Amino acid sequence: MPSAVSGQSLDSKTLLLKTAVGEGGGQLQWLRMLPTVWGPGGSVISGLCCRDCFKAFYIHKFRAMLGKNRLIFPGEKVLLAWSGGPSSSSMVRQVLEGLSQDSAKRLRFVPGVIFIDEGAACGRSPEERAKTLAEVKPILQAIGFPWHVVALEEVFSLPPSVLRCSSQEPAAPDGAYKAAVDNFLQQQHVLGAGGGPGLAHGEEPLPQPRAQSAWDLQSLVRPPAAAQTEALSHLFCSVRTLTAKEELLQTLRVHLILHVARAHGYSKVMTGDSCTRLAIKLMTNLALGRGAFLAWDTGFSDERHGDVVVVRPMREHTLKEVAFYNRLFSVPSVFTPAVDTKAPEKASIHRLMEAFILRLQIQFPSTVSTVYRTSEKLAKAPRDGPAAGTCGPRCLLCMCTLDVDTADSATAFGVQTASHLSQIQSPTPLTETGTPQGLCCSPGGASRREDPQACIAEQLCYGCRVNMKDLPSLEPLPPYILAEAQLRTQRAWVLAELRDCLIEDSEDEVGQS
Amino acid sequence: MPAPPCTSCHAARAALRRPRSGQALCGACFCTAFEAEVLHTVLTGRLLPPGAVVAVGASGGKDSTVLAHVLRELVPRLGISLQLVAVDEGIGGYRDAALAAVRRQAARWELPLTVVAYEDLFGGWTMDAVARSTAGSGRSRSCCTFCGVLRRRALEEGARRVGATHIVTGHNADDMAETVLMNFLRGDAGRLARGGGLGSPGEGGALPRCRPLQFASQKEVVLYAHFRRLDYFSEECVYAPEAFRGHARDLLKRLEAARPSAVLDLVHSAERLALAASARPPRPGSCSRCGALASRALCQACALLDGLNRGRPRLAIGKGRRGLDEEATPGTPRDPAQTPTPKAVPTF
Numbered sequence: 001m002p003s004a005v006s007g008q009s010l011d012s013k014t015l016l017l018k019t020a021v022g023e024g025g026g027q028l029q030w031l032r033m034l035p036t037v038w039g040p041g042g043s044v045i046s047g048l049c050c051r052d053c054f055k056a057f058y059i060h061k062f063r064a065m066l067g068k069n070r071l072i073f074p075g076e077k078v079l080l081a082w083s084g085g086p087s088s089s090s091m092v093r094q095v096l097e098g099l100s101q102d103s104a105k106r107l108r109f110v111p112g113v114i115f116i117d118e119g120a121a122c123g124r125s126p127e128e129r130a131k132t133l134a135e136v137k138p139i140l141q142a143i144g145f146p147w148h149v150v151a152l153e154e155v156f157s158l159p160p161s162v163l164r165c166s167s168q169e170p171a172a173p174d175g176a177y178k179a180a181v182d183n184f185l186q187q188q189h190v191l192g193a194g195g196g197p198g199l200a201h202g203e204e205p206l207p208q209p210r211a212q213s214a215w216d217l218q219s220l221v222r223p224p225a226a227a228q229t230e231a232l233s234h235l236f237c238s239v240r241t242l243t244a245k246e247e248l249l250q251t252l253r254v255h256l257i258l259h260v261a262r263a264h265g266y267s268k269v270m271t272g273d274s275c276t277r278l279a280i281k282l283m284t285n286l287a288l289g290r291g292a293f294l295a296w297d298t299g300f301s302d303e304r305h306g307d308v309v310v311v312r313p314m315r316e317h318t319l320k321e322v323a324f325y326n327r328l329f330s331v332p333s334v335f336t337p338a339v340d341t342k343a344p345e346k347a348s349i350h351r352l353m354e355a356f357i358l359r360l361q362i363q364f365p366s367t368v369s370t371v372y373r374t375s376e377k378l379a380k381a382p383r384d385g386p387a388a389g390t391c392g393p394r395c396l397l398c399m400c401t402l403d404v405d406t407a408d409s410a411t412a413f414g415v416q417t418a419s420h421l422s423q424i425q426s427p428t429p430l431t432e433t434g435t436p437q438g439l440c441c442s443p444g445g446a447s448r449r450e451d452p453q454a455c456i457a458e459q460l461c462y463g464c465r466v467n468m469k470d471l472p473s474l475e476p477l478p479p480y481i482l483a484e485a486q487l488r489t490q491r492a493w494v495l496a497e498l499r500d501c502l503i504e505d506s507e508d509e510v511g512q513s
Numbered sequence: 514m515p516a517p518p519c520t521s522c523h524a525a526r527a528a529l530r531r532p533r534s535g536q537a538l539c540g541a542c543f544c545t546a547f548e549a550e551v552l553h554t555v556l557t558g559r560l561l562p563p564g565a566v567v568a569v570g571a572s573g574g575k576d577s578t579v580l581a582h583v584l585r586e587l588v589p590r591l592g593i594s595l596q597l598v599a600v601d602e603g604i605g606g607y608r609d610a611a612l613a614a615v616r617r618q619a620a621r622w623e624l625p626l627t628v629v630a631y632e633d634l635f636g637g638w639t640m641d642a643v644a645r646s647t648a649g650s651g652r653s654r655s656c657c658t659f660c661g662v663l664r665r666r667a668l669e670e671g672a673r674r675v676g677a678t679h680i681v682t683g684h685n686a687d688d689m690a691e692t693v694l695m696n697f698l699r700g701d702a703g704r705l706a707r708g709g710g711l712g713s714p715g716e717g718g719a720l721p722r723c724r725p726l727q728f729a730s731q732k733e734v735v736l737y738a739h740f741r742r743l744d745y746f747s748e749e750c751v752y753a754p755e756a757f758r759g760h761a762r763d764l765l766k767r768l769e770a771a772r773p774s775a776v777l778d779l780v781h782s783a784e785r786l787a788l789a790a791s792a793r794p795p796r797p798g799s800c801s802r803c804g805a806l807a808s809r810a811l812c813q814a815c816a817l818l819d820g821l822n823r824g825r826p827r828l829a830i831g832k833g834r835r836g837l838d839e840e841a842t843p844g845t846p847r848d849p850a851q852t853p854t855p856k857a858v859p860t861f
Contacts, residue, residue, distance in 0.1 A: 291782025370700035377702045377792035
């Protein structure tokens with residue numbers, strides 16, 4: 001049975017139920033059977049719904065999600081992460097429509113679109129990748145926003161600064177949003193009175209997007225260097241399990257999008273994760289040991305990177321609704337195979353969880369919505385501790401505050417017993433594998449006796465550590481990760497050396513990022 | 514291919530590989546390591562202070578058998594005394610056989626055994642009677658909901674009768690992992706907020722409870738029982754196929770196959786879940802009827818029994834619990850047709 005989650009097209013018969021309505025002048029009307037549609041206020045509307053009402057509900061949900069969170073200020077540059085799949089395509093369409101409405105209800109930000117070509121990680125040949133890009137290009141041009149097509153190989157030219165969390169802007173006070181909107185509307189009014197119809201939008205003047213597209217067109221024509229493609233496929237082939245591969249792919253993708261956003265001045269990134277996807281992601285992350293970070297991974301806004309905030313406006317739309325909408329209103333999407341396409345169910349934790357949740361959903365139809373509602377109750381703070389802030393070191397890869405702390409917590413013990421084996425095997429004793437905040441590397445880069453893998457593991461959160469275990473050697477990793485890891489290790493060593501002399505008045509170290 | 518030597522004593526042939534680390538060990542070394550780990554858990558968590566009278570919830574199954582055996586070995590180290598408490602839920606064809614196993618164990622280990630029965634404690638309600646009462650209407654019988662709540666009450670009661678200061682149960686790491694999965698799937702934010710720790714410290718007059726086997730995986734528990742040749746009762750409860758936990762258990766098995774450390778990762782996640790203040794359960798008070806720990810006017814056991822006695826067994830299950838503040842009128846004729854109207858959200 002074709003599954004919606006892999007982005008394949010749905011059989012039309014399963015979607016629509018067409019009946020002829022006799023009354024009302026003998027008009028044919030489409031009646032939809034929608035299993036779970038949430039109306040305004042979160043009420044469940046199950047059963048029949050006509051096409052226009054469905055569209056109204058769908059759009060309303062999108063707008064309400066953006067509106068009630070009040071995170072996107074007028075005039076802000078927002079990068080739409082488009083994967084080609086149904087959810088992100090739907091999101092792009094929503095933004096497109098939202099920007100073109102009349103002035104009262106129009107969305108007020110400045111969008112751009114990014115598409116990442118992950119063909120090298122999935123083992124696709126250059127011809128296949130070129131074919132996909134040929135399908136992607138017309139859609140991007142039709143959308144009309146400034147677009148960026150980036151190959152995943154570019155991670156090999158990323159700077160280490162990607163992994164550093166920029167200082168967070170203080171949260172704007174409540175009145176600031178309203179004030180900003182009023183200000184913006186006033187400006188528009190003035191512009192609209194003086195300028196021509198082209199400028200009434202309040203967006204950047206038209207020539208600029210064109211020029212940007214031309215630049216990207218050139219980068220589109222020029223394929224990535226063969227050496228980089230080789231390096232990327234070598235990296236992904238060296239990962240032992242599909243679970244770790246998927247996690248690595250996700251990490252690299254996030255870093256790449258972050259870099260592009262920062263380079264072009266985008267302060268927000270929108271991803272098209274739907275409700276179903278997020279429920280699956282939540283359960284998957286639980287199983288991967290990322291329970292401490294669920295609120296960031298699945299919440300509406302993810303501000304762990306500091307200056308760029310990731311936003312998930314589609315999080316209340318179930319995948320079924322997205323599929324219906326795309327079908328009814330002809331939203332174009334491109335199917336790109338991912339690392340786990342056609343993988344058997346047992347191949348990775350992600351696949352297992354996806355299959356499990358979808359199966360359970362058949363028996364208990366409120367499973368996805370229950371998991372989603374529970375995710376809304378998660379708080380962005382460590383369980384028993386000070387409120388979330390910049391305290392404590394951050395994970396090298398996922399940039400969350402490290403969650404492996406006290407040596408006598410449950411799983412620290414478990415980790416110790418598991419690493420007993422590596423301790424017995426390796427000739428040089430790994431001193432503080434169980435107490436993560438300790439140092440492990442002796443000074444100097446040349447005479448490093450200890451295992452570099454242990455050095456990097458020190459800087460990772462629990463979930464990333466478990467993933468790293470499936471990576472036998474660190475060399476294929478992109479240079480920015482290795483450089484940053486080395487920098488942090490040396491910094492930590494220097495601090496330890498100077499600890500006696502430094503006067504510290506708080507727990508927050510000066511040099512820690 | 515001959516078995517490799519044990520990596521711990523280097524003398525005997527290895528008889529097993531530890532599931533988590535893959536380390537090859539002989540039987541004796543494995544048992545020693547297992548006991549050392551349980552001891553470490555108890556000591557670092559300061560779970561059982563010296564002089565404690567510990568009531569072991571003994572069901573006759575593998576977990577409680579292993580727990581009782583290990584604690585018995587550790588008694589001189591910890592300075593505690595043990596009491597076995599078994600609960601008779603009144604499940605025909607299952608519990609009687611299990612109780613026979615418990616009696617044999619108590620005789621062999623020379624530990625005092627107390628049996629508390631639902632029938633005596635809860636006004637004649639055995640699990641079979643509860644199952645009959647909740648049957649029908651096409652929805653699940655929720656037997657496990659009743660059994661779990663009532664069992665904890667029964668265990669508490671049994672522990673008090675023998676003068677215990679602590680209660681220990683044999684939950685292992687797999688149980689904890691299944692619980693956190695289940696709680697997420699059912700949206701039980703209250704339990705998520707409360708769970709994941711090392712047991713409860715015993716607030717409001719309830720005895721402190723803990724789970725010394727919490728970090729031992731199920732496979733290791735089975736291995737330990739095998740190498741120590743322990744006699745336990747290994748059949749599944751008659752009502753188990755209806756339990757929601759079965760789904761979580763199935764998922765956990767598959768996760769473990771995909772990634773062996775999945776159980777440990779889930780326990781780690783559970784420890785670090787942070788829920789918003791509004792989702793956390795309120796500070797517990799005491800039940801207006803029996804005085805036990807309760808977060809509402811009535812404790813869950815009294816509420817469930819109330820529902821059973823009034824012929825409305827689903828009264829206290831699921832959301833929107835109505836009618837709990839109605840005074841119970843003993844002697845009202847039971848009207849099986851009087852079940853509360855089903856709401857749009859299916860109750861679990």
